[in-house]
Amino acid sequence: MAERPVHEHIKDLSNSLVILSDKVLKNFSLSMDALMKCDNMGCSQIKLADGEIDASEVRLEEQCLIFLALQQPVAKDLRAIITILKINNDLERIGDLAVHIVERVPEVSSEFIRQFDFQKMGAIAKEMVQKSIQAFVNRDRELAEEVCDMDEELDAMHRAVFKKVSTEIRQADVNQTTQYIVSMSVSRYIERIGDHATRIAREVIYLVTGEIVRHSEGSFEKLIESLKD
Amino acid sequence: MQMTAVEKEAQTSAAAGSSNREIFLPPERQRIKDGGTPHVSAKNFSIFYGNFEAVKKVTADILSKYVTAIIGPSGCGKSTFLRAINRMNDLIPSCYATGTLMFDGEDIYGRYTDEVQLRKKIGMVFQKPNPFPKPIFDNIAYGPRLHGVKDKKTLEEIVEKSLRKAALWDEVKDRLDRNALGLSGGQQQRLCVARTLAVEPDILLLDEPTSALDPKATAKIEDLIEELRGSYTILIVTHNMQQASRVSDYTMFYYEGDLIEYAPTKQLFTNPRDQVTEDYITGRFS
Numbered sequence: 183m184a185e186r187p188v189h190e191h192i193k194d195l196s197n198s199l200v201i202l203s204d205k206v207l208k209n210f211s212l213s214m215d216a217l218m219k220c221d222n223m224g225c226s227q228i229k230l231a232d233g234e235i236d237a238s239e240v241r242l243e244e245q246c247l248i249f250l251a252l253q254q255p256v257a258k259d260l261r262a263i264i265t266i267l268k269i270n271n272d273l274e275r276i277g278d279l280a281v282h283i284v285e286r287v288p289e290v291s292s293e294f295i296r297q298f299d300f301q302k303m304g305a306i307a308k309e310m311v312q313k314s315i316q317a318f319v320n321r322d323r324e325l326a327e328e329v330c331d332m333d334e335e336l337d338a339m340h341r342a343v344f345k346k347v348s349t350e351i352r353q354a355d356v357n358q359t360t361q362y363i364v365s366m367s368v369s370r371y372i373e374r375i376g377d378h379a380t381r382i383a384r385e386v387i388y389l390v391t392g393e394i395v396r397h398s399e400g401s402f403e404k405l406i407e408s409l410k411d
Numbered sequence: 412m413q414m415t416a417v418e419k420e421a422q423t424s425a426a427a428g429s430s431n432r433e434i435f436l437p438p439e440r441q442r443i444k445d446g447g448t449p450h451v452s453a454k455n456f457s458i459f460y461g462n463f464e465a466v467k468k469v470t471a472d473i474l475s476k477y478v479t480a481i482i483g484p485s486g487c488g489k490s491t492f493l494r495a496i497n498r499m500n501d502l503i504p505s506c507y508a509t510g511t512l513m514f515d516g517e518d519i520y521g522r523y524t525d526e527v528q529l530r531k532k533i534g535m536v537f538q539k540p541n542p543f544p545k546p547i548f549d550n551i552a553y554g555p556r557l558h559g560v561k562d563k564k565t566l567e568e569i570v571e572k573s574l575r576k577a578a579l580w581d582e583v584k585d586r587l588d589r590n591a592l593g594l595s596g597g598q599q600q601r602l603c604v605a606r607t608l609a610v611e612p613d614i615l616l617l618d619e620p621t622s623a624l625d626p627k628a629t630a631k632i633e634d635l636i637e638e639l640r641g642s643y644t645i646l647i648v649t650h651n652m653q654q655a656s657r658v659s660d661y662t663m664f665y666y667e668g669d670l671i672e673y674a675p676t677k678q679l680f681t682n683p684r685d686q687v688t689e690d691y692i693t694g695r696f697s
Contacts, residue, residue, distance in 0.1 A: 186694055186695070188694065189693075189695070254653055255693070256652070256656070256680045256681070256692050256693060257680065257681065257682065257683055257688075257689050257692055257693050258689060258693065259693045260680075260681060261681070261682070391682075392681065392682030
């Protein structure tokens, strides 16, 4: 199979996406560390890095749009560019959520935060993002499906936090109410990061197969089921 | 051949033919308003130039009132297949066909087929505009006169109707007596379409109709195809894949005489099923 400059260009865009994902994951890790240590010192650094992530996202989107306009790709080349555009957007949102997490750090104490398993939730979310990007690089459908399955565990943990907070906040001291709400928000942010990783994984499945698997059969039923809990 | 069994027979033929490739018959055929009858049906249809098999055992249905694009590299057999539909290849002494090629239930290569009547029903427009060195009016009236229309008023009506359908009327209505060679390239090509429409064909065969035209004239021809969609069965051979994706409902991809893939255009250009198609349309051909 002959590779042409146009295909080298797609590889360059893919590499830019992987570099962006490294930046996002690093920022997310820093944000989780700051949360677990209740250390607000790194907040400005994380926000600064998020500014760079935003700029990279815009730059990559511009490059993709120029590529679409000038090269008019079809078939798997078209799917590759569309996938890069969508993953790019998801990564930027993950970057924002990392900032949201660190912004809540001043409102909670480390003792309070330790009653929730945010360490594990963060680790799962990070692994999901890493694996979804790895699935993109290797065009690995199975790994992408594994990421989709991992999301259920993260959702279950988020629901457990929700239950705990909704039960305990009623008897809680007024001074602790804010901390419960912050914990609920942090849980939600991490769960959203898992959702973005799942979206990335589904985009990879589209890239590999050409099938759009979002809103696939059963997802609505699962949602209704989870609300019953 | 029973038209209602075409699909089943096609699949059987594809499995039994020299090629092991799956033939992708359009899945939306049942939506055709005229009852699902394919307009042109090829079954194990081959075309030879002497010993060379230029089109190899093609089995496919061309659907009525849809635009079908034919793409593929030079020498793949796409124009040969197109020209076979109104027997233009008969002009080449060494050329002959095997298998069957049906048009509205009639064998195109049947012993008693009237080629003149066939070409009246299946009109063709070529790569280079080829108006007759005559007035615009006479160019359009040429076909109807040949088929016996003599009444001046009737001819005037046909000329106006054909030029309107070809989106050329407004540009030439005040100079119908001028020589057609004085028109621009794009206008000449639309004149050729109008000339074809004047004999009320069922099928339009367009063999790279815009390859000699500038982008503006090309856009007008593409707009014209859009206008004619639904009224005629249109087949267009084109090297311009963006054009194929813009104007057609279905696309056939030929490679070295084989019909590699035949699918709805939106599928073929987003998620082709055959690796050869994928390599060709993404420019990965060595």
